[in-house]
Structures are given as C-alpha cells and as structure tokens.
Amino acid sequence: MVEVELKFQIPEARRMALLKAIDPKKSEQIQLKAKYYDTPDKLMAQQHAALRQRLEGSRWIQTLKAAGKSHIERFEHNIDLGELADAPSLNLAIYEQHPEAAQILQNALNGQQDQLQLQFETDILRTCRVITYQDAEIEVSLDVGCIRTPDAEQEVHEVEFELKSGSIQALLAFSFEWVKKYQLWLDVRSKAEMGNLLAIQQKVSPAVKAKDFVLSKKDPASKNLRLLVAQQLQHLLPNIAAISASVGEQPHLDEAQLALQHLQLTISLFKDWNPDVSDKWGYQLEAFKHQFDQLKHFVHMRDTLGAFLQNPTTSENLAKDILYAQEKLGNLVKSTLNVHHYLELMMFSLEQNEAVQHHDLKWFAQNTLQNQYKQLQDCLNAASIADFESLDALAARIQELKFSFPILTSVFDVKNLQKYGKALNDAQLAANEYQILSSSAQYIQQTELEASDWFVLGWLTAKQEVYAQRLQEATEQFMVSRKFIK
Structure with missing residues (x-):
C-alpha cells in the first residue's frame, strides 16, 4: 500500500500548545518500540528503504518502507506478527506472498538478505487522534522519544499528519492551518534516515543533487509542468x-x-x-x-x-x-x-x-x-x-x-x-x-x-x-x- 503523510518539526516554545490541540483526553496514547535492520554497508538506506519490527502496544508489527513518487508518498507494507513474549526474529519468508515487497527487498539487498542485522532502535510515545477535515480523515500523531544506538542517542519530538481517507489536497490544506498556528517546519527526513546517521556517527546525509528532466511526449504540457x-x-x-x-x-x-x-x-x-x-x-x-x-x-x-x-x-x-x-x-x-x-x-x-x-x-x-x-x-x-x-x-x-x-x-x-x-x-x-x-x-x-x-x-x-x-x-x-x- 502507499502511505501518504507529512512530517513536521515543532519549535520548543510551541510543543505544549500543540499537545493541548491534539487533546490527550480525546486521543490514543501508545508506546512504540522499534528495531531497524540493514546490512553493514547500509544497502537498505542507500535505496531509501527501511525494514523494521515494532512493538505497538502488545503486538509486534514487521514493516517494509520504500520511497514513493514524492516526499508525501511512501510504499509501506505491514504484517502483524502477533502477541509475543519476546522480540521475534526477523522473518523475510513472509514476503514470498507479497510480490511488490519482495521485489523492493531484492532490489535493495541484491541477494544479501543474510547480512541484515540490527542497526538502531527507537522508543517513542505516540499521541494520536483522527480529525475530520473537509472530505478527509487525517491522523495527527505527536511522537516524543528517542532514537538510540549502543553508543549514542537522539531526541525525537515531531508531528505527523497521515491521510487515512480523502484527498491529498485536503491533507495539504489541513497542514497549512497547523503550520501557521504552531510555526511547524517541514522535515522530509525519516526516522530511519536519522537512525542510520546516528549509527554511522554522522550529522547529515549528503546533499541531494538535481536530476535531468525529459519531457513526457505522451502527456499534455500542463501535466509535464x-x-x-x-x-x-x-x-x-x-x-x-x-x-x-x-x-x-x-x-x-x-x-x-x-x-x-x-x-x-x-x-x-x-x-x-x-x-x-x-x-x-x-x-x-x-x-x-x-x-x-x-x-x-x-x-x-x-x-x-x-x-x-x-x-x-x-x-x-x-x-x-x-x-x-x-x-x-x-x-x-x-x-x-x-x-x-x-x-x-x-x-x-x-x-x-x-x-x-x-x-x-x-x-x-x-x-x-x-x-x-x-x-x-x-x-x-x-x-x-x-x-x-x-x-x-x-x-x-x-x-x-x-x-x-x-x-x-x-x-x-x-x-x-x-x-x-x-x-x-x-x-x-x-x-x-x-x-x-x-x-x-x-x-x-x-x-x-x-x-x-x-x-x-x-x-x-x-x-x-x-x-x-x-x-x-x-x-x-x-x-x-x-x-x-x-
């Protein structure tokens, strides 16, 4: 499936006001503890993909993510592994029944699936609430916690708006109002990217460079623009x-x-x-x-x-x-x-x-x-x-x-x-x-x-x-x- 969401960072002075706007009494709070996997040479990260297992309440969910057509869209594939007393082992066999997910893993790992190992973990308290706006239902999630490796830790304090139903235009219009009220700034960096940087002890990913553009002759000028x-x-x-x-x-x-x-x-x-x-x-x-x-x-x-x-x-x-x-x-x-x-x-x-x-x-x-x-x-x-x-x-x-x-x-x-x-x-x-x-x-x-x-x-x-x-x-x-x- 395709996940449609926007992520924003919150100025410290506006964090309490935003929490009140979500209203914890009307929201669900859930502790999310996740483990992210990659090869030693970060093949998944190089392909802008992420493989994680996350404890959501009492259930373990294994998730594969990959880049989409834009910064607002990402491929996301979730499998519920059930309630387990201990953290499960990474299971790639489950993707044999899911061709698109299997192809993403194959493209990223090129046969090196056996090289996957734990790279970093996240520990997040999520306060989330679904808000109806125009024709859309939008899940607002405030994530507070940290990303950690054995040697380092980084604070997380951000808000995500995920489109559950309705139009992308409604999601963007909804975001307009929250940006203005809480001075949010757009952050297209994922937790996986931040965790990978922490694991290799770097502060920032390399600068993204321009790509050549070729007009699509089958499409009208308006769409090409x-x-x-x-x-x-x-x-x-x-x-x-x-x-x-x-x-x-x-x-x-x-x-x-x-x-x-x-x-x-x-x-x-x-x-x-x-x-x-x-x-x-x-x-x-x-x-x-x-x-x-x-x-x-x-x-x-x-x-x-x-x-x-x-x-x-x-x-x-x-x-x-x-x-x-x-x-x-x-x-x-x-x-x-x-x-x-x-x-x-x-x-x-x-x-x-x-x-x-x-x-x-x-x-x-x-x-x-x-x-x-x-x-x-x-x-x-x-x-x-x-x-x-x-x-x-x-x-x-x-x-x-x-x-x-x-x-x-x-x-x-x-x-x-x-x-x-x-x-x-x-x-x-x-x-x-x-x-x-x-x-x-x-x-x-x-x-x-x-x-x-x-x-x-x-x-x-x-x-x-x-x-x-x-x-x-x-x-x-x-x-x-x-x-x-x-």
Whole structure:
C-alpha cells in the first residue's frame, strides 16, 4: 500500500500548545518500540528503504518502507506478527506472498538478505487522534522519544499528519492551518534516515543533487509542468530540511540555491503551460533565492577578494554581512511563509485533474523557446559595454535559456544538438563571470572607499568589461547557430 503523510518539526516554545490541540483526553496514547535492520554497508538506506519490527502496544508489527513518487508518498507494507513474549526474529519468508515487497527487498539487498542485522532502535510515545477535515480523515500523531544506538542517542519530538481517507489536497490544506498556528517546519527526513546517521556517527546525509528532466511526449504540457515541479521539489526539500535542522553544509546550501533557481525559472518561463500556476509563486521564489544568492556572493568575495581589501572597515562589514546572511537564511528556510510555499507547490505538483488543452506539448515547447529567442535577440540588440544594466538583462536572458534549452529541445528530433548546446554554454559561462564581477563591484561601491579599495574596484571594472565583450560575442555566435526549429 502507499502511505501518504507529512512530517513536521515543532519549535520548543510551541510543543505544549500543540499537545493541548491534539487533546490527550480525546486521543490514543501508545508506546512504540522499534528495531531497524540493514546490512553493514547500509544497502537498505542507500535505496531509501527501511525494514523494521515494532512493538505497538502488545503486538509486534514487521514493516517494509520504500520511497514513493514524492516526499508525501511512501510504499509501506505491514504484517502483524502477533502477541509475543519476546522480540521475534526477523522473518523475510513472509514476503514470498507479497510480490511488490519482495521485489523492493531484492532490489535493495541484491541477494544479501543474510547480512541484515540490527542497526538502531527507537522508543517513542505516540499521541494520536483522527480529525475530520473537509472530505478527509487525517491522523495527527505527536511522537516524543528517542532514537538510540549502543553508543549514542537522539531526541525525537515531531508531528505527523497521515491521510487515512480523502484527498491529498485536503491533507495539504489541513497542514497549512497547523503550520501557521504552531510555526511547524517541514522535515522530509525519516526516522530511519536519522537512525542510520546516528549509527554511522554522522550529522547529515549528503546533499541531494538535481536530476535531468525529459519531457513526457505522451502527456499534455500542463501535466509535464507538474511533473517538472515535483522533481524539483525532490531536489529542494531534503536540502532545505538539513539547513532547517542546522546541520546543513555548503553542498546543501549550493543545491538548495540551485533547486530554487530551477523552480523560479520553471514557474516564470512555463507559467502559460498550466492555468493553475499562481503569479505570486515566481516572486516568492525569486525573493527566497535572492537570500541564497547573497550569502554565496558574500562568501565568494571573502574568498577571492579578501586579501585585496586592505581597508579594515570593508573587510569587517563583509564579515558581518556573511554572519547576518547566514542567520537570516537559517530562519527563512523554516519560516511559516516558506513552509506554506513548499506545501502550495506540492499541492500543485500532485493535482491529478488536467483541463483539456487545445495545443500539444510540442506547440508549447516551440512557443516558449521562440519567445525566449526573441527576448534574447532584443537584449542583444540593446546591449552596450557602456551600459551595465543592458548587460545585466542580457546575462539574465542567457541564464534562462541555459536552463530551459535542454528541457524544451527534448521534444524535437534534432541532429547535432550538442553544437547548439556548446554555443549556449560559452555564453552562459561568460554571463556567470560577468554577473559575479558586477555584483562585487556594486558591493564595493557602496562602502567608504580607501586607496586599496579603489584599486580593487578598478580591477573589477576592467575584468567586467572583458567578460561583457565575451558575453556579447558568445551570444551572437549562439544566435547564428540556433535556428534548428522550422
């Protein structure tokens, strides 16, 4: 079966209020003690699967879980092993009658079932209650307890909303209200993931990276857009969870920034593909992404220009700006506004009802690409080395096309596509360097300059002009070679 649920972390200051909202007098309380199994080299964890035995009251339940199509869905297979005086031995023979579960185990373990051994345990007091909301019945479960290994222990204090019946849209709308009232933040990390990290004495899983997206030619443009947003959320949310939990590292910041950039470009460039796209999403994503961009830029300046900034005031201000940007970002990733935004995008990506479209996917792809070409040509015509604003606009159009080009061209049968991609890549590399230099120059101009800073500013301006020229030339070259759509 497929389990549909959302998990949230609760700020310490709101834990008592949330417990009162569930109302223990109207709820069921049950002690859950679970044992999680994996191979020594964590084959199950590598496949995002989990195998556990859990004592639920007086009964032992063996459960196999695996990743689903989105962060809100997971495969879950439960077997009641009955009331036993002692913990049962792990029993894999029971999956012989359950083909899907057996296949998941085979894919994960590749014949190494005999290598499974206890990795960690959980001890949780669950307070749960089923609440009716719109057309749905939703089980609200407050889990308080710990995850432990022989050498370490980690506190658990989180709330889960599981859809028992009704629509996913109702579950997401229900979550909206609780997020706002109790400042919950979305956490896509499972107890199994946290336990595996504890077992190997690590604080965080590796950053999740972006995957290439290929348009589905059999589906309409509206559904393709939902699929694209769903994949980008799969990229964004695990990295956001690590940052929200204050265990994120630089790769998590980099990947979250990239995921937000892709989402913002998707919503901005493909918004005509689906009438359910809200105009506000693009603005929200742009503002959120800007905070990541700003922090990355400050760190880049410190690492590349720090030795040249001999003015103590400039260096001190840069250090303060980095600390402030880090603190602000740490709060923003789990703010109610942004958690609501994640849920809105999830709701959009999971919607099943598609309006009939009068044009096929290829028409939408070609129309979008031609509009981008026109905007790029207009910006190229207006670009001048003497006008940095015109070059900023040109660089932005190149970055947009660099993102959309491989996606949109996947629906066309084009020979030698790499030729077009190389010309675009050259322009994008020049655009990247130009934008970095431009932002650095603007930052230094806003400070009280001393002689050493004037030197740095002059160097930046000279380099900016070099890359501005490269940007124009590379864009012209691409525009000459790009006319493959008839």
